[in-house]
Amino acid sequence: MSNKFGFVIPDLWVQCPWPAIFHPNGAAIEAESDRWILSHCPNNQASLLRILPSLRSGALAAFCYNNCSDERFRLVCDFIAVLFLLDDITDELDTMDNDLFRDIITNALIDPTSYRPGMTNGKEHPAEEPDASRVVRDLWTRICAVTGLPVQQRIMKGLQEYFGAVRLQAERRSSGEIPSWEVYIEHRRLSSACRPLFALAEAGLGIELPEEVVEHPLMAKMRNYTNDWVAISNDIFSFRFEYARNDDHNLIAVMMKKYNLDIQSAVDRVADICGDALSKYLEAKAQFPSYGPEVDAQIQSFLHILQSWMSGNLAWSFVTPRYLGEKRLEIKEHRWVDLSEETLKEIRVEA
Template identity: 60%
Template sequence: MSTPSGFFIPDLWAHCPYPAIYHPNGDAVVSESDEWILSRCTGISPSLRRELPHLMSGQLAAFCYNSCSDERLRLVCDFMITLFLMDDLSDEFKTKETEVLMDIVMNAMEEPNFYRPGITNGEKHPEVEPDASKLSRDYWARMRAGAGPEVQRRIISGVKEYLIAVRQQADDRRTGNIPELEKYIEHRRMSSGCRPLFHIIEYSLDFQLPEEVVNHPLMVRMMDCVNDWVAFSNDIFSFKVEYSRGDKHNMVAVMMERYKLNIQSSFDRVAALCIEAMKNYRECKAEFPSFGPEVDAQIEAYCYVMQSWMSGSLAWSFVTPRYLGPRRHEIRKTLWVDLTNQRLRSANGA
């Protein structure tokens, strides 16, 4: 297949009715979080350590959780950058190493008071505590002190689900597997990391929603819609980077490979799914029942953060150099992404 010259990023802003608002003290809080992770990540590869300051995940947190206190935002920033680090570490690992990483992180969350080496598939965990464990024990010990028991349970479950998806993604990357669209959507909702990041909304706002609210079919549907918008739009913005390294865990790649669409038609199809997700979210929210004044106010605050995720993730994609590089501000104006000098690698790095 010939290399495409480039593509236009669909203008999703035209379909997002929610403003992108940055936390008033975001930069100061993000700076503290960046210092935190750099001071604790002593064992990761030099290349990954150099990338951490340019990740700017804290700025994403400041866009999405713009209504919480500085103290709670700090924990959200620490949590978010740790999830990003897990994803980047999995890019460097083989499937077996990713399984070890998953168990180490889950052990740290289940017992944050001390490091306890375990065994994964017959392989002993390192005697010296890995950075992933240190980070997880640190943020979780602080977060659980301010989170209700059901919120804690949901966060732990969400992190585990995310790590399982990361493991599957690493395996797909190794084998070159490209799933069917429906399977990809199901997996992407887990690998996006949105589910645990939505579960910490309650922590960030210092309340615990009743179980009948969290498990209400319309709330579950709304969370899936926001997840789809965030994950699918991220696949649009990250395509250039993933294309260059042959990583096909991307909905645009699924459209091109499975449905034989050209590159621009693939982007337009993914954008259409984002627009549909936005429409479905708004319809579900309009139909959501009342649970009384106090809980309704909490639901509205919760939905505000999810809406901030939809607008904030768009804004952040042009702030971080992670996906669009040094020309991201120019691309924001023109929406054109040039691939003429892009070198395509296969999924196994060839």
């Protein structure tokens, strides 16, 4: 093993104190969600039929939102499927096309009743509605029907921050800029899409946390530290996939290129940052004040989802072959990630 090129995944399971719990009806609702997105994407059915069975976005939802009712969980499942669709589309776009795509999706959120082509930077939107707009309008209509305006606004704000981060990512990809690790983490909090996904927890639970709870500095810290743990640990699992595509939007790549660390040292440093984020989350949670029995119960349900994101994303990384491929269960056992040229060629073919 020492003669091969790759790295050992640090023991993140030791860091994470919460069990990975799967939603009781997660598998059945995941299948319903897959059928829904296929039915609303006639122009992308071939690629979706290839991607969906291996992506298992519904399984990620089932691990992370395991305390939601079936009806609400379906909304969550659809939302995560749509986010993966948007993420895969924007990964292939340059800055200008990202702006156009962002405006199309924003218009779908502002007015989900119908598609109205507009213009971005002097470029007209397609006359025929893109599949992504169609699924967003359908989903957002259903979310708005069961949530209040404050929750809708929190989800919308998170999505706008995500689109802004995707644009910056495209700019950095074009310029070859490698940020410091601190700047990268600030950006990763937005590009991970965790912010709208955490706001979605309220919709999934059927609650609306008081503004003073949502805006409390300790609650903001808990969201950020959860975001850091999820996004940065995901960088460890996804590095194999991104390395094969020469994609530097990964903290391991930042550590290697900006700070001249070898690959294992970079991975270990990233794992240390994960551990620090989790410790800070626990500190903030221990200091969080009480708001009375009813609100406290809602807060605990919300924090359960944040904690399930940490354990759930860890578990999902070995359910989906998206990042670790067909040998993911072997990798889970021995934790060795092979980055030999032969393996990289296989990844490029799969992608």
